Amino acid sequence: MAFLSRMIASLSLAALHRRELRKLLKDTPSDNCILTLNPETLRQAGIGALALDFDGVLAPHGSPEPLPEAVQWLQRCQELFTGDKIFILSNKPTDGRRHWFAKNFPAIRFISGVRKKPYPDGINRVAELAIVPHSAILMVDDRLLTGCLAALIAGAPPCYIRSPYIALGNHTVAELFFWLLRAGERWFLRVISL
Ligand SMILES: [Mg+2]
8 A cells, every 4th residue: 555655656646757757868878877876977967865776776676785887886886976875775674785785885874764755855864964965865776656756856866776786586476567657658658748
């Protein structure tokens, strides 16, 4: 029920922000992933904090830890942003993931106890904890109608991961479900923007 009401909220909020979402979709290369995001360039562009989704962004769906290439990217980010300016803003902050980060990136914090994306509460919390303006928080997400929409609502720049990590062999049903969701989001935006 909570999922359904959040989905309805997502669709109505997306309708309000359809032009920005459509522009984001249009401007994002189809191969965009975290590895195409250069941490140095982000810093030079004035980004002061990172809010990172997990599933699809750092690892395939349901994985307890980031992929090795994502770990390397996180290390580069940590050197430039310092860990206390990096946050995991996932709608699924599992204990396994928390434990992995506590061991490997203890300065990186999980945002929890807030309404899930697309509500902007998590990004507001990042702004409080990182002590940076919303405009300096980059929300990195593979979902247009959750993380990217939350960023637009909060006044933070979104980064749409158009080429998410997927492992069909591990969580086939869930991966197919989310593949359909992502495709459905793009279809929805094209339809409501006509
Ligand atoms: Mg995701």
